[in-house]
Amino acid sequence: MEWAEPNFVIEVRRAYMPNDPYFPLQWHLNNTGQTGGLPDADIDAAEAWDVTSGSPRVTIAILDDGLDLDHPDLRDNIFTNPGEIAGNGHDDDGNGFVDDVHGWDFYADDNNPQPDSAMDYHATPCAGMAAAVMDNTAGVASVAPGCKILPCRIMGEGDPTVYQLSQAIHYAGAMADVLSMSWTAPADSTIAASLQHAATSGRSGLGCLLCAATGNQSSSDAIGFPASLDNVMGIGASTFRDVRSAYSNYAPGYGVFLLAPSSEPGLTNGVYTLRPGGGYQWFTGTSACPPQVAGVCGLILSIAPSFSRLQVETILRDTADKIDPAGAAYDATGYSNAYGYGRLNADRAVILTAPDLAAIAFDFQPKAVAADGTLSFSGSVRNLGSGASAPCWLEFWLSRSPSYATLDILLNASVFLPALAPGAEFRLEPIAANLSFAVPDGLYRLGIVIDRQNEQIETDESNNTVYQEDSLLQVGAGSTNVDLTVEGFDFWPAWTAAAEPIALAGRIVNFGGQMSCEVWVEFWVSTDPAGGSLDHLLCDSAKIGPLGPAEAFDLSTLHRIVFGPAQGLANGRYRLGVVIDRQGAQVETNKNNNTLYRLDKWLIVGGATAAGAWHFYP
Template identity: 35%
Template sequence: MMRNAIRSILRLAAATSLVGALAAPLAAQATPERPKWVPGEVIVKFKEGVGPAQIQQFHSAYNLKTLRRYKLVAAEHLKLPKGWTVERALATLGNLGIIDSISPNYYRYIDAIPNDSQFDQLWGMHNTGQTGGTPDVDIDAPEAWDITTGDANVVVAVIDSGMQLDHPDLAGNLYVNPGEIPGNGIDDDGNGYVDDVHGWDFVANDNDPGPAGGGCGGHGTHTAGTIGAVGNDGLGVAGVNWNVQIMPLRAFKPILVIFCGGDDAALMASVEYHTMMGVRVSSNSWGGTGYNGAMEALIRASKSVFVAAAGNDGRNNDSTPQYPASYDVDGIIAVAANDHNGALASFSNYGASVDVSAPGVGILSTLPTDSWGAFDGTSMATPHVAGIAALLLSVDPNLTVNEMKWDILNGIDAGGLPVLTGGRANAYKALQNALTAPEVAASVTSLSGSTVSPGGSVTYSASVTNTGTVTRTTKVKLYARLADGTEVSLLGPATITLAPGETQSVTQTKTVPAGLAPQDVEVVAQAESDVSFDESTIVYTIVP
């Protein structure tokens, strides 16, 4: 996330006309406290098996209004009856037997410090010491670009404050919905959103995800540029991907003029939208300390690479979690920020629950009104890593979420940093991982049909093979993944030793639980050695 917006206004009031206009009155008054949540609203997740009749009875008994019903998980955004406080709702509704989790509709925040066309200033992409830093403390973008500069078929969702859609350095990589006819007022693709040609605004609930003003300060336009500013066009900057589609999903708005906040309901709707549209990578430069079980479940159900900012409080996330970065979801990559010398940025959060670091100090990128500027923050580090994930998909669109995460976290530059990997993200090394055949390969094959009814059975065979010339100790597991992202262990995890050329296999027959709802269920075989990671997947369709 980007750092304190007030300090940015006071220190660099001339950065934009809007900031300049705000600086004088703000300097003369005390800074207001940021609101923690939206008054009169909560988000609930129902327990498994709770039916529509029970939910309707719950609504009626407490005079609750449904503002949004989520599809990926059994959760609702609710308006409380008049006179109810959020605290009362948590105490009263949270004890009901049908409720799995309840939380306020928390605000998450993004904050900015502006720093000061111009690839030679992009030290995070290619560090020659041009900003006084240490040469080669970067993501090795030029080396990665010798392999790929991206693919226009890859889409990255940017859940943020919106972006300037016609920015000269971004317009060429703006997402276009192929199923929608612009401006006809019809929901052509039947996804529930009319004329969503370039994404969606979940604040105004319309099809214009343009940039928010006020305290949002061009945040979304800036993060989008790091992922996918058009490359090799003789203009401005280059993103990690020269070719990509950026899907702007606006969930943030000015709060009390000087802050930029997004509520959990809008953020969850954004995740659900990009999941529905088949987007497998998202950039999330925002967060807060409030836990929301429904949001965690929804991110898990998205089955996507969800790159999240570690936060800018200079604290250990292991002791004070920062959400969504700290949710226990396999697909989340939590990102800290480092400076041009490779040191952890003074403001960056850290800890074993933070996965990796990326450039986050003095990062030049796109800004509204056809401009460019530099910002600090884990907000700036996050899109570097989201951009790397997109590069991986450009060379292998069949990579699984776990494979992409492994490639990134095992393709770092060592730096002795206080994060899980100890190092900094490196695009070139991640790509090399993705392009190298796994030394220990996993395979799973169905020995029965691909459709099955509850109470029926499926049979499959799974194996792991050491394709190399060295004996490998390998962690293996076999699991089923339900539509909501929940994993059910079928075998392991276990550690085995494989001699060169050796294969170990197992055949299982499993009965489908009688109460399992119709859905697609994946069976996944996974093998992780010290030098490679591989997954193989088959899909069974559960029919009534």
């Protein structure tokens, strides 16, 4: 049975920040007013990328005309069927399509969904909106540059049949996670049934996300099919001024689900994306909108792959920006006939989805243990985020690094951390580690590491590794010598007038196994940018110690250095550093860590204020 020609809902005009040169044109991703629009009238994609730019495990199907698989800003993100062996003429994965390595052409019934005529101009810009390659120093960015694109060609120069489109929807529902449909067509029960199947049975029963354009006919009483279906998100267009685009269809009741940025006739050319043949173009109308929502669905599923279709839709609904409240007239549920639930916001969506696992109040006992002794832990792992976490590994590591820069010995106390709801915590007290394996005698930092395998996307990964800063673990007899180390040396403020004091920060730690003698701590300046020379000793040296094993001396307890002409320095710029035991009074296992310069700050003597004043510039 034949059906009428699909009605494309846009006119294509031929017309964090990523390093893609055309990204500044992409106001829909990050609007600073660069094209004359309202700053922040965008989907906050750049902020969302701080959490995730998408996972290659998530696939977005583009059901459209021929797609340029060889576009340099797209080819690395084209889906490859892992169950198919290219070119062997067999249906290796048994899905009914021979050699469907990179999708399928349902219009021509072959495995080449590429453009084959001038009419194949629409799929490539749609795919570029959703998942063009980012940070490749070429072209544009996209909403979900880490996700994959599944090409499903459903039309060309002629009209597809209902069977062809229904077959494409079933295929995409089996192979992809999200379906993007930037077209409208006459309503059809067979197509509706295929979409229902994808929405309920896709993703192993979790349901595929379905995004479709509402249409460009400036209608206030109807939206296009299939956007009008209950299980399909109808996506309309907003402008760079954060109002609904006048051409964007809407209807009474719950027709429009969300708006996403696109063109505003007479004011903006639209949004910038790909063009077949390796080029770039402005893209207009509501066809630019479903791929953006599909991309945000991809970001959400990259964080939470077990979320159902309804869970993802709820997140999109609850995080949309309520733009133009006077014009939209949102009701008590937050819905507007013309605006849906508002304009898409990628950042809020991923923040609401993502967990934040953090180690809280981590400690261990005892601080000294025999080589075959047992350690017990205290503290907790808490989910500080808005989204539930997935199960992941929790590990305890010993480090020989004073700053826990290396993970050297994994203790036999790893546990599989269960899923944690927002605000929930997992107590560490029942966990213990027996040092029955060979841990060499010595002093160590002991820390906790959450999800070292990085399987869980979080809003903040920096709090996944926490070590006990106030104490070291001594295993066995410890080492036989002293090792004095400078840690975290710093000074401030960044500017000071003559004779004003400078505060110090950092500490001297004994990482050896014996008590140290008293040693001098000196402060030197160097004219070498790399701090390779001791050029001038400041008259603020101090004798410290003795320091026992794992004992630290806090440099902030010293009197503040007073800078000025009395130090006898010529005007100029210098590095400031701390030097331990330059006299060599203490035998150590390692002397290389006794000198530490701040190499990211210059000390400026003389200059803008009173003669002889010292100024610090980062």
